[in-house]
Amino acid sequence: MSKSPSGALLQGFSVERDSGIPIYRQLDASMRRLILDGTLPAGQKLPSTRDLASELGVSRITVKSVYEQLVAEGYATAKTGAGTFVSDGLDFEASPRIRRRRLKIKPPTIEISDRARLIMSSKASMRHGETEPFRPGVPALDQFPVKIWNKYLQDAAINNERRNLSYGEVNGSAALRASIARHLTDARGMQVDPDQIIITSGAQQAFVLIAFVLLNEGDTVWYENPGHIAGRDVMKIMGANIAPVPIDDEGMDLNFAVKTHPRPTLIFTTPSHQQPLGTTMSLVRRLTLLGYAHENNSWIIEDDYDSEFRYKGRPLPALSALDSERRVFYVGTFSKSMFAAMRIGYVVVPPALVETFAKARNLLGQNSSAVVELALSRFMDDGRFVEHIRKMRRIYSTRRDILFDCLTKDCTDVLEPQHTDAGMHMLAWLKNGVDDQAAHLALLEAGIESLPLSAYCVEPLGRSGIVLGFSSANEKRIPKLVKRMSYTLTFIASPQ
Ligand SMILES: Cc1ncc(COP(=O)(O)O)c(C=O)c1O
Structure with missing residues (x-):
């Protein structure tokens, strides 16, 4: 801005009468900003109070008091008879923004911690909210009994006790912990003392707590390869050395793991339904894993994220149910069985570590609401939760069959689908050497949201595939979508 002798024009300078901020404050803040960022340089004459007041349509007294x-x-500085000027000698050079502007220096790079750098390198999905069909892990939200749930929520809020207005119980609501303990006995064959349960804001917070409490820099973590991305990245961020363990027909390849990375501090596994391959860990493998953990003082995370959905035969009891030495952290979530926005999960903690976890949860934020916890507890106790699971099982099983049949019929040239007896997604191997990342992107453009198998891997598998969620895919739309999938994948296999 040139130093106009009649005072700066201050174009583009206006006041907002509806903003709720007093005009005096708006004017004062704007003038300071213009002086500080160098728009009004030292020695610049300010417009006369009369001119500025009339240009802005404000009272002259307001402008005068801002200038004063x-x-x-x-x-x-006010100069009698001459006007008001931006002061000389203000140390503008000390203002980094002005110095940068004058010297055209690039802004300094922002220093972040090594931990934050690892956070930034995470490939965990940030796509939340609206999703396209076949996105893995999304429940049939249109089938959720919203009205009934709202009633539970409303009751919990209306009949809320005064004590619920304070911080919740340090391990999460006692009522909900008791409901979960009963559910685990009925559904997973586990005998759990509710005091061993820590309520978390989803499985992910349970992984954060476990990593925080158990891991030191450089500790080895056996991690399924392919495996759950967000859990793995949390371990990495906490300084762990991630040891990828391949999966065979019976689950984690323990011979490989023992030979290559003996005596891990922690072992992460999804034994009920391997994420993402879908394998169920055999009983022999479960017992071998527990035996090894006991002998080597290793801890195990059993991530039982979608075990409610089994379509054939009886589910094997949880790994934790076989664990007499209490080396297993059993992690559950309501993100799949109910809905993710609830942000409630839990971890069953070995008794010796309950107090440590309670303190860690307290320090890291008690991220779930006492009102929602109470509503969920009553929803479970009234049998609504099991009723919902049963209904979803029927729907998901139908959707799985339709998807598998359509893939088998229409995609044989491009995909080899793997049948699954459990969960909410299925794997399909890509044929013709098609890269899964390319397939994922092409499908996304066509309105289909698969996940590439390579995203779950630390070590490449030597085979590419896509993961397709069937739980949220409307059965009537599946045939058409699969045809579109076939067309898209055929095109990227031989683009002409
Ligand atoms: C393997 C696995 N574990 C756990 C979760 C659930 O995470 P949260 O309970 O934090 O939503 C997911 C969600 O995608 C998952 O895929």
Whole structure:
């Protein structure tokens, strides 16, 4: 801005009468900003109070008192008979923004911690909210009994006790912990003392707590390869050395793991339904894993994220149910069985570590709401939860069959689908050497949201595939979508 003798024009300078901020404050803040960022340079004459008041349509007294305040604080200097000027000698050079602007220096790079750098390198999905069909892990939200749930929520809020207005119980609501303990006995064959349960804001917070409590820099973590991305990245961020363990027909390849990375501090596994391959860990493998953990003082995370959905035969009891030495952290979530926005999960903690976890949860934020916890507890106790699971099982099983049949019929040239007896997704191997990342992107453009198998891997598998969620895919739309999938994948296999 040139130093106009009649005072700066201050174009583009206006006041907002509906903003709720007093005009005096708006004017004062704007003048300071213009002086500080160098738009009004030292020695610049300010417009006369009369001119500025009339240009802005404000009272002259308001402008005068702003100028007086600027003078009082040294931003401006009043010269009798000549007007008000931006003060000389203000150390503008000390202002990094002005110095940068004058010297055209690039802004300094922002220093972040090594931990934050690892956070930034995470490939965990940030796509939340609206999703396209076949995105893995999304429940049939249109089938959720919203009205009934709202009633439970409303009751919990209306009949809320005064004590619920304070911080919740440090391990999460006692009522909900008791409901979960009963459910685990009925559904997973586990005998759990509710005091061993820590309520978390989803399985992910349970992984954070476990990593926080158990891991030191450089500790080895056996991690399924392919495996759950967000859990793995949390371990990495906490300084763990991730040891990828391949999966065979019976689950984690323990011979490989023992030979290559003996005595891990922690072992992460999804034994009920391997994420993402879908394998169920055999009983022999479960017992071998527990035996090894006991002998080597290793801890195990059993991530039982979608075990409610089994379509054939009886589910094997949880790994934790076989664990007499209490080396297993059993992690559950309501993100799949109910809905993810609830942000409630839990971890069953070995008794010796309950107090440590309670303190860790307290320090890291008690991220779930006491009102929602109470509503969920009553929803479970009234049998609504099991009723919902049963209904979803029927729906998901139908959707799985339709998807598998359509893939088998229409995609044989491009995909080899793997049948699954459990869960909410299925794997399909890509044929013709098609890269899964390319397939994923092409499908996304066609409105289909698969996940590439390579995203779950630390070590490449030597085979590419896509993971397709069937739980949220409307059965009537599946045939058409699969045809579109076939067309898209055929095109990227031989683009002409
Ligand atoms: C293997 C696995 N574990 C756990 C979760 C659930 O995470 P949260 O309970 O934090 O939503 C997911 C969600 O995608 C998952 O895929």
